[in-house]
Amino acid sequence: MISLIRKQIWNERKSNVNLFIELLLFSVLTWYIVDFIYIHMLAHFSPKGFDTTNCYTVGVDVLPEESEDYSPDASKTMNNDLFKIVDRLKQIPEVDAVCLSYRSAHPYGNSWRQDDFECVTDTMIHCGKYDIQTVSSDFFNVFRYRGSNGETPDMMAKQFESMSIGDIFTTDNIRKSNHADISATDYIGKTFRFWMPDSIENTNPLHTLINCVTAPKSGDFDLHPLRKIVFFKIDLTALASTEADKTRYIDVDLRLKENVSSDFIAQFIKTELPKYKEGNLLISNLTSFNQLRDQMNLATMIKFRNYLIGMSFLLVNLFLGLLGIFWFRTRQRRSEIALHKALGASKQKVFMNLIAEGVILLTLATIPAIIIDYFIVVYELTTAYQEAYFTSFRFVSTVVITYLLMLVMIVIGIGIPAWRAMQIEPAEALHEE
Amino acid sequence: MNNTMIKQYIQQALFSIREHKLQSAITIVGTALSICLIMVLFLMQYLKVAPLSPENKRDRILIVSTVRIDEESESGSGSMTGPINHNLAKRYVSEMKTPEVVSIVSPYHATRYISNPISKKGVDLNTKQVDANFFRLIDYTFVNGTPFTQEQEDADAKVVLLSEKAAQSLFGSVDVVDQFIEIDFVPFRVTGVYKDVSALSSWAYADVLMPYVHQIDYTQLIAGYGVYTLLLAKSKADFPKIKEEFQERMAKAKADYPNTQITFANQPDPIEVSLERYSYTTDPDMMQIRLKQLLLVLILLLVPAINLSAISQSRLRNRLAEIGVRRAFGGRRVDIIVQFLIESLVLTLVGGVIGLGFSWLAIASWSDILLNADTEALRISLQVIFSTTVISIAFFFCLLMNLLSSGIPAWRAGKANIVNALNKQ
Numbered sequence A: 001m002i003s004l005i006r007k008q009i010w011n012e013r014k015s016n017v018n019l020f021i022e023l024l025l026f027s028v029l030t031w032y033i034v035d036f037i038y039i040h041m042l043a044h045f046s047p048k049g050f051d052t053t054n055c056y057t058v059g060v061d062v063l064p065e066e067s068e069d070y071s072p073d074a075s076k077t078m079n080n081d082l083f084k085i086v087d088r089l090k091q092i093p094e095v096d097a098v099c100l101s102y103r104s105a106h107p108y109g110n111s112w113r114q115d116d117f118e119c120v121t122d123t124m125i126h127c128g129k130y131d132i133q134t135v136s137s138d139f140f141n142v143f144r145y146r147g148s149n150g151e152t153p154d155m156m157a158k159q160f161e162s163m164s165i166g167d168i169f170t171t172d173n174i175r176k177s178n179h180a181d182i183s184a185t186d187y188i189g190k191t192f193r194f195w196m197p198d199s200i201e202n203t204n205p206l207h208t209l210i211n212c213v214t215a216p217k218s219g220d221f222d223l224h225p226l227r228k229i230v231f232f233k234i235d236l237t238a239l240a241s242t243e244a245d246k247t248r249y250i251d252v253d254l255r256l257k258e259n260v261s262s263d264f265i266a267q268f269i270k271t272e273l274p275k276y277k278e279g280n281l282l283i284s285n286l287t288s289f290n291q292l293r294d295q296m297n298l299a300t301m302i303k304f305r306n307y308l309i310g311m312s313f314l315l316v317n318l319f320l321g322l323l324g325i326f327w328f329r330t331r332q333r334r335s336e337i338a339l340h341k342a343l344g345a346s347k348q349k350v351f352m353n354l355i356a357e358g359v360i361l362l363t364l365a366t367i368p369a370i371i372i373d374y375f376i377v378v379y380e381l382t383t384a385y386q387e388a389y390f391t392s393f394r395f396v397s398t399v400v401i402t403y404l405l406m407l408v409m410i411v412i413g414i415g416i417p418a419w420r421a422m423q424i425e426p427a428e429a430l431h432e433e
Numbered sequence B: 001m002n003n004t005m006i007k008q009y010i011q012q013a014l015f016s017i018r019e020h021k022l023q024s025a026i027t028i029v030g031t032a033l034s035i036c037l038i039m040v041l042f043l044m045q046y047l048k049v050a051p052l053s054p055e056n057k058r059d060r061i062l063i064v065s066t067v068r069i070d071e072e073s074e075s076g077s078g079s080m081t082g083p084i085n086h087n088l089a090k091r092y093v094s095e096m097k098t099p100e101v102v103s104i105v106s107p108y109h110a111t112r113y114i115s116n117p118i119s120k121k122g123v124d125l126n127t128k129q130v131d132a133n134f135f136r137l138i139d140y141t142f143v144n145g146t147p148f149t150q151e152q153e154d155a156d157a158k159v160v161l162l163s164e165k166a167a168q169s170l171f172g173s174v175d176v177v178d179q180f181i182e183i184d185f186v187p188f189r190v191t192g193v194y195k196d197v198s199a200l201s202s203w204a205y206a207d208v209l210m211p212y213v214h215q216i217d218y219t220q221l222i223a224g225y226g227v228y229t230l231l232l233a234k235s236k237a238d239f240p241k242i243k244e245e246f247q248e249r250m251a252k253a254k255a256d257y258p259n260t261q262i263t264f265a266n267q268p269d270p271i272e273v274s275l276e277r278y279s280y281t282t283d284p285d286m287m288q289i290r291l292k293q294l295l296l297v298l299i300l301l302l303v304p305a306i307n308l309s310a311i312s313q314s315r316l317r318n319r320l321a322e323i324g325v326r327r328a329f330g331g332r333r334v335d336i337i338v339q340f341l342i343e344s345l346v347l348t349l350v351g352g353v354i355g356l357g358f359s360w361l362a363i364a365s366w367s368d369i370l371l372n373a374d375t376e377a378l379r380i381s382l383q384v385i386f387s388t389t390v391i392s393i394a395f396f397f398c399l400l401m402n403l404l405s406s407g408i409p410a411w412r413a414g415k416a417n418i419v420n421a422l423n424k425q
Helices: A002-011 A013-045 A078-091 A139-143 A153-162 A236-241 A263-271 A289-332 A334-342 A347-378 A392-422 A426-432 B003-019 B021-049 B086-093 B150-154 B164-171 B236-256 B286-318 B320-328 B333-365 B388-414 B418-422
Strands: A055-062 A095-102 A114-119 A125-135 A168-171 A191-194 A207-213 A229-233 A250-256 A281-288 B061-064 B067-073 B076-082 B101-105 B110-115 B122-130 B142-145 B159-163 B180-183 B186-194 B208-211 B226-232 B260-263
Touching (some): A013 A289, A055 A289, A153 A207, A207 A229, A263 A281, A281 A289, A289 A334, A289 B286, A334 A347, A347 A392, B003 B021, B003 B333, B061 B236, B086 B101, B101 B122, B110 B164, B122 B164, B159 B180, B164 B186, B236 B260, B286 B320, B320 B333, B320 B418, B333 B388
Parallel strands (some): A125 A229, A168 A207, B122 B208
Antiparallel strands (some): A055 A250, A055 A281, A114 A191, B061 B226, B067 B076, B067 B260, B110 B122, B159 B208
16 A cells, blocks of 8 residues: 555656645744744643732722812822722622732733842842832732742731731742742741842841742733742831822722622622712722733734634645645546556545545655754744743644644545545446546 | 637636636635735735825824933933923924924823713713824814814813714714813813714824823923824925934934933834834834735735645646647747636636625724724724725735736646647646
């Protein structure tokens, strides 16, 4: 059988060379797209480190001075008015937890604050850039951040609550200045401070590391290594005693209880929200974190969709091409196939012979395609995932997926004409001849 | 070659379509798919860049979108990155002489709560702050009233313009000039109502237009909100002169504030560059962007062309005898090549029409994701997408596609040896 297929391929060599080049080109293009989709899916399905289902961000607005309802006296109690609003939100039976955080701390935000951090005990370790998030203890409850030793969000929140202002939580992915990851949990109880160049004496205050949080991603399709965050405790007493308005820098977020029906929020916004007014502050809206997430994912989703369209375009074309070529071939080789059948070849054998021709060509084309794919990776023309362009698992998986996708197209594209060839009646076909 | 011949070729082509149903169908589907994708790409760019109503002057506009200002003063150093700030725009850019009009507008739409103080009816609407010059740049059609004036703008008058949609949703009527609305609890007087604008006109699109609030603080350069500055040239030829004058104005600002650094690369940009600008230090590499687009179109054309040429090849192989006869009776090579090209063009055009139709459908139904605009406000006018420009571009790509997919097979058929052809070899 093998020798027969070899002969078949050789006899059609002129058209098969074209087909081989076509398969090679399609294989490389399809692989490129498969690779893009593959790493994004990988990123999407890896654990996020936080959970925003049922979470909403509370839009707190300040009345403008021109407004009739504006009260000049209340402009000095803004922070306390914000706390009152938070307390009222906490009273709602459907609400699970409410947290305060300085801007840019909550997930799916579009801004962040970063600074260099170093560990000062024993051997000095420079930890590099950290995101700085100043939050209230319920932040861990609202977004379900877990401890790196398996502590529940509630345990984390309680521990955060009991620590003093200036102590810190960090994520568990401390990185030494020489880029080796070390286990942050070993450094619990040791002190850290913001980094300063060696030429200057570092007078920054020291912060004791109390516990470590499982490091989160920064978004659903985050291709970078996990985020490094240092959590500071928001100083509510200091905020309460100052007249300076800090409310515009503070985010209020809440989590609803699990079993709350989806109509609740719509109804709440309609009827209850207008009642939430303290001093010059009022709640203008509740925005679901799903909405923030979709906004953040929009650019990736558009790219994703474009690549999917590109892949479908390639595969449909491959299918059409194979269908056309093999339709014509089986018609040309009608008498040959008939003779074959007359000499005892079964229907299945005729079918398999044709399919095998395509599969062998694909396999042959895949070999040089893999070499080209490899050079595309070496020249870093693909997208990096976790700072790497090449991992053998990713490369092998994408090559195999590409091969299988094309295999499906070959089986369908050749299968239809091959099925038709199967039906040839030897007597009729040979008679025509 | 005369008309009867062409007619005959077309008849033959139609016969051939009936004869080879599957091959024809494949050719048509392949072509349609490729033309559809190419036209979607073209329309996406065309709708954003071409001068279309009410942004009829897009091709003459230059934009300053993003800058960085570093400032060192006694109170410390500060820097600002993002849209150019109002202070710098108003005091230095708006005095430029070469452009016909300089307009300062808010860079983004802001959704605000707008209410009718009498009926207490309120809605969230898309607002945009613009200056009086903006109306010399964008050709709004006013249903009622007029745009606000330079005097009103200078006096920080609390006036607004509403789109028909906004007027309808707030008052249930478009006859609302001199009525009052409240924006974030502050009353504004309506001076005009304009025809709704498609969200594709990203500068012109807004439900509510309000004058820019002047906040001039001369002590520091970094003051005021970020804005976009739109410069309308008298003609495209003035672009280099405007760029030069802009640089002079920035040098002047730097001289007035000695400890200041202003970084703006090669701005102001024409619209097609502006769409690609993400940095204030480096200009978008337009060459690379165009090359990428070209490569994409090439792939979209070549991939099906390789496929279809294999099919036309087999179609021609079936007709070798016919070619042999025609050549034996004195048919010229070029006649045979032209005949096959015209025959396959019939198929390509059928595919092209279907592809173009689907590209219109795609743009109309997925405009929100394809064009990054919200569908409700999109209202792509049929005039725009059924224009001769769009149709000629599609026709051009069909010709190209036909040449790529049938050129080589037709040429091969033309040069076939008569004896071999007659022997069907």
